[in-house]
Amino acid sequence: MTLSKNSTSYPSIADSVLKWLLVAVGGLSIVIMMLITVFIFTESISAFKIIDIERFFFDERWNPTAGEFYMLPMLVGSLLLMAGSIAIAVPLAVLVAVFNNFYAPKVLSVACRRLVEILAGIPSVVYGLWGLVTLVPMIIMIQSPGTSLLAGIIVLAIMIFPTITILIDSAIRSLPKHYIEASVAIGLKRWSTIISVVLPALRKSIFAGSILGAARAIGETMAVLMVCGNVVQLPDSVFEPMRALTSNIALEMAYAMELHRSSLFVSALLLLCIVFVMMFGKEMILRDKNHV
Amino acid sequence: MELLDRRENVCEMHAESVFNDSSRFMFCIDKLCLCYGNNMIIENVSLNIPKNSVTSIIGPSGCGKTSFLCCLNRLTDLNESCCVTGEVKVGDENVYSSSVNLTEVRRKIGMLFQKPNLFPFSIWRNLELPLKHHGVRDKEVIRLKIQNVLQNVGLWEEVESRLHTPALSLSGGQQQRLCLARTLILEPEVILMDEPCSALDPMSTKKIEELIMELKGNYTIVIVTHNIAQAKRISDHVAFFWNHEGKGVLVEQGTADKIFNYPKHELTAAYVNSGA
Numbered sequence: 001m002t003l004s005k006n007s008t009s010y011p012s013i014a015d016s017v018l019k020w021l022l023v024a025v026g027g028l029s030i031v032i033m034m035l036i037t038v039f040i041f042t043e044s045i046s047a048f049k050i051i052d053i054e055r056f057f058f059d060e061r062w063n064p065t066a067g068e069f070y071m072l073p074m075l076v077g078s079l080l081l082m083a084g085s086i087a088i089a090v091p092l093a094v095l096v097a098v099f100n101n102f103y104a105p106k107v108l109s110v111a112c113r114r115l116v117e118i119l120a121g122i123p124s125v126v127y128g129l130w131g132l133v134t135l136v137p138m139i140i141m142i143q144s145p146g147t148s149l150l151a152g153i154i155v156l157a158i159m160i161f162p163t164i165t166i167l168i169d170s171a172i173r174s175l176p177k178h179y180i181e182a183s184v185a186i187g188l189k190r191w192s193t194i195i196s197v198v199l200p201a202l203r204k205s206i207f208a209g210s211i212l213g214a215a216r217a218i219g220e221t222m223a224v225l226m227v228c229g230n231v232v233q234l235p236d237s238v239f240e241p242m243r244a245l246t247s248n249i250a251l252e253m254a255y256a257m258e259l260h261r262s263s264l265f266v267s268a269l270l271l272l273c274i275v276f277v278m279m280f281g282k283e284m285i286l287r288d289k290n291h292v
Numbered sequence: 293m294e295l296l297d298r299r300e301n302v303c304e305m306h307a308e309s310v311f312n313d314s315s316r317f318m319f320c321i322d323k324l325c326l327c328y329g330n331n332m333i334i335e336n337v338s339l340n341i342p343k344n345s346v347t348s349i350i351g352p353s354g355c356g357k358t359s360f361l362c363c364l365n366r367l368t369d370l371n372e373s374c375c376v377t378g379e380v381k382v383g384d385e386n387v388y389s390s391s392v393n394l395t396e397v398r399r400k401i402g403m404l405f406q407k408p409n410l411f412p413f414s415i416w417r418n419l420e421l422p423l424k425h426h427g428v429r430d431k432e433v434i435r436l437k438i439q440n441v442l443q444n445v446g447l448w449e450e451v452e453s454r455l456h457t458p459a460l461s462l463s464g465g466q467q468q469r470l471c472l473a474r475t476l477i478l479e480p481e482v483i484l485m486d487e488p489c490s491a492l493d494p495m496s497t498k499k500i501e502e503l504i505m506e507l508k509g510n511y512t513i514v515i516v517t518h519n520i521a522q523a524k525r526i527s528d529h530v531a532f533f534w535n536h537e538g539k540g541v542l543v544e545q546g547t548a549d550k551i552f553n554y555p556k557h558e559l560t561a562a563y564v565n566s567g568a
Binding site: 176178179180181182183184185186187188189192196197200201 | 365367369370394395396397398399402403405407409410411413421422425426471474475478
């Protein structure tokens with residue numbers, strides 16, 4: 001049921017107060033977002049005035065103090081981290097959510113949900129520390145130097161997996177029961193119901209969860225900085241070190257001046273653009289009612 | 293109390309007269325009881341449902357009609373706290389036997405629900421899905437079956453040009469007919485209907501009733517309805533349920549003519565005349 005703007009026939013003071021409070025809060029969040037965007041954009045402009053955009057992609061190296069601004073490896077690195085972590089975390093999250101809802105005994109599913117909620121709340125620096133002291137030595141056993149794209153992907157996957165699991169789990173729980181009834185009534189077994197009805201019916205929720213996870217992955221700084229090695233290069237394999245856009249800002253902001261500082265804001269602008277494109281794409285796809 | 297005690301005699305008399313010819317019946321239900329946890333919902337229902345006819349299950353709300361219907365295709369399995377005792381035989385097979393092939397039982401016994409419950413996929417996918425899961429892979433066979441079944445429920449002309457659009461964009465009546473098509477496409481022997489018209493407008497209701505009348509020659513239809521006028525229009529046989537101390541019991545069963553014109557039990561008479 002929805003309450004339309006005109007559903008009450010007489011004005012209420014409490015209603016008016018609530019309305020203006022909501023307008024103020026909503027407006028404030030939009031203004032803050034706009035101000036941050038404008039700030040990052042204006043800070044980047046001085047870099048764009050002096051440096052041609054193509055130099056960010058075709059310079060020899062990243063050495064801003066020497067006038068070299070090769071940002072492509074960091075952009076690619078961030079995208080690889082995001083794609084890799086999503087490729088691991090989403091299937092894992094779907095499996096855990098399906099297990100919770102269709103296979104686990106009630107006690108186990110409650111315990112599993114609480115555990116996932118706790119995982120979602122652990123600070124990223126803790127994941128980073130775990131990655132550095134546990135995961136990286138394990139990767140070294142396969143190939144040195146250990147701090148690598150693979151370490152970043154695994155740590156990020158573990159970090160974003162709880163958020164995606166919570167979203168998919170709650171989507172499964174809110175799935176109308178009549179889909180399951182209809183599926184069972186036409187003779188589908190539990191596994192067939194999950195594969196043929198539940199997951200396809202939830203594809204938009206799974207997609208939305210994946211995008212939110214991806215946005216967190218591309219924005220993650222500390223854990224990535226701790227386990228990825230931070231060498232500015234296009235990695236040839238998952239065992240090679242790399243640097244993400246976020247790590248680049250965190251590592252260099254303390255001493256960056258003038259053009260170097262502006263180029264870091266260009267990194268931030270790139271991140272903002274990626275997240276904006278992902279969210280816009282998500283909205284477009286979710287809004288498409290004819291998509292069946 | 294006294295009134296309800298008499299139901300035993302009424303049902304026994306009927307059961308004796310019909311048990312002699314079991315081949316006439318699609319379902320032979322014996323001493324069926326259904327509990328949710330410690331709550332008994334249906335108590336000791338014995339009923340034979342004739343083949344290729346419409347049997348209406350009538351009675352007030354809360355007397356276990358829908359639960360009874362769900363016992364017939366074991367949809368009760370969806371509720372873990374649900375416990376069923378007694379026997380539901382389809383032909384020679386007890387639906388509750390441990391060796392029963394449930395997929396086949398549910399193919400043979402289709403079900404139409406109170407509200408249209410299409411999957412959030414295209415019209416085509418809604419009909420293709422059950423076929424594929426029952427082993428039909430040939431694309432041409434699938435296409436022909438979909439076309440036939442849509443023609444049978446009178447939807448073909450309405451949806452022919454938009455088979456790949458979302459099924460949920462259809463009107464309520466069209467959705468319910470598509471649900472019927474989804475049931476029919478598996479070529480069942482029985483169609484269980486749980487108040488299939490309760491969410492529909494009179495025109496859509498009329499269409500569903502016309503379909504029931506067309507289908508009853510080839511299918512056994514068991515329909516739960518609150519609408520006594522509807523039960524009078526479409527039924528060949530009627531079973532009247534009542535809520536007795538929180539449990540659903542079968543008070544009287546028989547041909548539609550007998551139940552509506554010559555009810556033996558006072559409760560049946562009072563109930564069927566309340567809708568006159």
